[in-house]
Each structure stands twice: as C-alpha cells, then as structure tokens.
Amino acid sequence: MLCLGIWANNFPSWPAYIDDIFFFAWLLELEGRSKADEQPTFNTNERNITNVFSHSKPSRPKPEPQSKCEIPAPRLSARRRCSELIWSAIDREVLLGITGKDFTIIAASKAAMRGATVLKTADDKTRSLNKHTLIAYSGESGDTVQFADYIQANSQLYSMRNETDLSPSGLANFVRGELASSLRSRKPYNVNLLLGGVDPITQKPALYWLDYLASLAPLPYAAHGYAQYYCLSILDKHHHPDITLGQGIKILNLCTDELKRRLPIDFKGMTVKAVTKDGIVDIEFDDDKVVKAA
Incomplete structure (x- = not known):
C-alpha cells in the first residue's frame, strides 16, 4: 500500500483506475489479517514447525532413527571412560x-x-x-x-x-x-x-x-x-x-x-x-x- 501511494504521487498522469487498485490491495490485506487471526501460520521450511504468532518455545527435533547394528561412538567412549574411572577409583x-x-x-x-x-x-x-x-x-x-x-x-x-x-x-x-x-x-x-x-x-x-x-x-x-x-x-x-x-x-x-x-x-x-x-x-x-x- 505504501509503495503504491508513493508511486501514484510521483506520476500525476497515472490512470483513473488507480483508486480501484488501492481498494483491492486494501481488501487483500484485510483478508490476510483475518486468516492469520483465525488459523496460525506455520513455517514448514525448517525442521522445527513453530507457531509464528505464539511465544511458546519450539520443540526439540526428534533424533533420526539408527539401525540396530550400529553402536554410537560417543556411547562407546563414555562406557570406556566410565570403566577407567571405576578401576582408577579402586x-x-x-x-x-x-x-x-x-x-x-x-x-x-x-x-x-x-x-x-x-x-x-x-x-x-x-x-x-x-x-x-x-x-x-x-x-x-x-x-x-x-x-x-x-x-x-x-x-x-x-x-x-x-x-x-x-x-x-x-x-x-x-x-x-x-x-x-x-x-x-x-x-x-x-x-x-x-x-x-x-x-x-x-x-x-x-x-x-x-x-x-x-x-x-x-x-x-x-x-x-x-x-x-x-x-x-x-x-x-x-x-x-x-x-x-x-x-x-x-x-x-x-x-x-x-x-x-x-x-x-x-x-x-x-x-x-x-x-x-x-x-x-x-x-x-x-x-x-x-x-x-x-
């Protein structure tokens, strides 16, 4: 709306139907606001789908499933470190x-x-x-x-x-x-x-x-x-x-x-x-x- 207004002021010979353009732009803006109030929009581009209009914290992303035959390296190193601590404590x-x-x-x-x-x-x-x-x-x-x-x-x-x-x-x-x-x-x-x-x-x-x-x-x-x-x-x-x-x-x-x-x-x-x-x-x-x- 602001851009259209600036453009119309700079060009006085703009066609007469510019008022209709402003009117339809205003209606589209009102329609978009009403839909946003009724149904919150979601950002689906990211892994975390968060409500744009709410202040709630995003949920943690779920870890990707791993095959049963794979043993994660951090868990193995933590287990080894734990055994070292136990034996050093004796x-x-x-x-x-x-x-x-x-x-x-x-x-x-x-x-x-x-x-x-x-x-x-x-x-x-x-x-x-x-x-x-x-x-x-x-x-x-x-x-x-x-x-x-x-x-x-x-x-x-x-x-x-x-x-x-x-x-x-x-x-x-x-x-x-x-x-x-x-x-x-x-x-x-x-x-x-x-x-x-x-x-x-x-x-x-x-x-x-x-x-x-x-x-x-x-x-x-x-x-x-x-x-x-x-x-x-x-x-x-x-x-x-x-x-x-x-x-x-x-x-x-x-x-x-x-x-x-x-x-x-x-x-x-x-x-x-x-x-x-x-x-x-x-x-x-x-x-x-x-x-x-x-």
Missing part, C-alpha cells in the same frame, strides 16, 4: 584404623604399587602431624606424598605460631577444607586418608575417615582400599569402645590374616602405629606369619 592399598579406650591404632600396607608392579616394599604411608595426631594416606603416589607433606608442614607451622597443637578434630576439618578446595580446582588431589589421635585436653581417642571427594566422618573404626571389603565385618563383630591396646592388636591381626587368606596380592606387611596420651608409638607387627587357607 584403591589397591590397605588402610585400617581402630579406636579403643584410650588409644587409636593406624595401620597401612608397606607395598607401593603401580598397577600390578610393586615399586617399593617398605613404604611408610603415615605422617605425624603433632605429638598426638597421625594420618595414613593412599591413592595416587605423587598426590599422596605431596598432600601429606603439605598438611604436616601447615600443622607444624600452626603449632610454632600459636605455641599449641591443634586437636584431631581441628586437623580433620582443616584437611577436609583443603580437599574441598582442591576438588574445585583444575587438578584435584586423589588422596584417601585416615586421621587418628587422642585429644590432649579430654584424653579421648578420635578417628576420622576422609576420601578424595572431601567427605569427612568420625568413626570408631575405619578402612580404605581392599580392607573395607573384608575387614569391616570382622570389626563389626569384635570391636567395642572399651577394648585395650592388646585387644586392638589382636583384632588387627584378625583383619590382616583375612586379607592374606582372601586376596592373592602381597602387601609386603603392615606399618602399625598407635597414638596414646603419651604420644605416637611404633608397634612391631609380624609380617611373616603364614595363614592357613579357609
């Missing part, structure tokens, strides 16, 4: 922790392994944070040593600055905070920990279970790695809060005997340490004991 080391009346026992396997290869047969996977707190670690070899040394250095720095030691509870929450910060970084630590000690004020033993996802749980006994599959039932049966240090060592022997009996893997013995009100004590453990088959 801890091939042993960590055990037991609390008693006035002590906490921490035990860790001596073998440093990478896959099926034993790299070291006398690896100490424990670190003393202060006089009455001890941690044991497992996981990726580089992450474990670096993270344990970092926690040990910060604990000792706190003791020197404040002339007092952090309690096991305070250290456990500090470690949990560091793991949580690492988990949200580009390169998180793959470390599982057992933190045990005796509170210097209340003289009560404490044991904390931490994993690489920054989970923290205080427990009377705990395990990481293969030990959790075979030893937790033994600890459920024999542990009670008032056991003595000798009874705790006997329960630990039951756990290690079960591991030797059930697993084909040689962990090269156990490093056993106990935390009492007097400090951290190394406990001699018989690694050469022969266990009869079930």
Whole structure:
C-alpha cells in the first residue's frame, strides 16, 4: 500500500483506475489479517514447525532413527571412560584404623604399587602431624606424598605460631577444607586418608575417615582400599569402645590374616602405629606369619 501511494504521487498522469487498485490491495490485506487471526501460520521450511504468532518455545527435533547394528561412538567412549574411572577409583592399598579406650591404632600396607608392579616394599604411608595426631594416606603416589607433606608442614607451622597443637578434630576439618578446595580446582588431589589421635585436653581417642571427594566422618573404626571389603565385618563383630591396646592388636591381626587368606596380592606387611596420651608409638607387627587357607 505504501509503495503504491508513493508511486501514484510521483506520476500525476497515472490512470483513473488507480483508486480501484488501492481498494483491492486494501481488501487483500484485510483478508490476510483475518486468516492469520483465525488459523496460525506455520513455517514448514525448517525442521522445527513453530507457531509464528505464539511465544511458546519450539520443540526439540526428534533424533533420526539408527539401525540396530550400529553402536554410537560417543556411547562407546563414555562406557570406556566410565570403566577407567571405576578401576582408577579402586584403591589397591590397605588402610585400617581402630579406636579403643584410650588409644587409636593406624595401620597401612608397606607395598607401593603401580598397577600390578610393586615399586617399593617398605613404604611408610603415615605422617605425624603433632605429638598426638597421625594420618595414613593412599591413592595416587605423587598426590599422596605431596598432600601429606603439605598438611604436616601447615600443622607444624600452626603449632610454632600459636605455641599449641591443634586437636584431631581441628586437623580433620582443616584437611577436609583443603580437599574441598582442591576438588574445585583444575587438578584435584586423589588422596584417601585416615586421621587418628587422642585429644590432649579430654584424653579421648578420635578417628576420622576422609576420601578424595572431601567427605569427612568420625568413626570408631575405619578402612580404605581392599580392607573395607573384608575387614569391616570382622570389626563389626569384635570391636567395642572399651577394648585395650592388646585387644586392638589382636583384632588387627584378625583383619590382616583375612586379607592374606582372601586376596592373592602381597602387601609386603603392615606399618602399625598407635597414638596414646603419651604420644605416637611404633608397634612391631609380624609380617611373616603364614595363614592357613579357609
């Protein structure tokens, strides 16, 4: 309509039936508007058929059917990636922790392994944070040593600055905070920990279970790695809060005997340490004991 009007003004000698042209153009425009109001128009050129006059979101296009014999490549790669994550999450080391009346026992396997290869047969996977707190670690070899040394250095720095030691509870929450910060970084630590000690004020033993996802749980006994599959039932049966240090060592022997009996893997013995009100004590453990088959 606008174009016709401009054209007519520029040409005064336009024929007399120009009024009829304007009239029919106006009728066609009205007819088009009425049809648009009655029946919404659809855009059929695209895959998504959307209502031009409505504000509803377009529906998702349906995926094209695939033949049954074809396996999509992304699904196969995701399945392979999932299996890799599962196998990497399995801890091939042993960590055990037991609390008693006035002590906490921490035990860790001596073998440093990478896959099926034993790299070291006398690896100490424990670190003393202060006089009455001890941690044991497992996981990726580089992450474990670096993270344990970092926690040990910060604990000792706190003791020197404040002339007092952090309690096991305070250290456990500090470690949990560091793991949580690492988990949200580009390169998180793959470390599982057992933190045990005796509170210097209340003289009560404490044991904390931490994993690489920054989970923290205080427990009377705990395990990481293969030990959790075979030893937790033994600890459920024999542990009670008032056991003595000798009874705790006997329960630990039951756990290690079960591991030797059930697993084909040689962990090269156990490093056993106990935390009492007097400090951290190394406990001699018989690694050469022969266990009869079930």
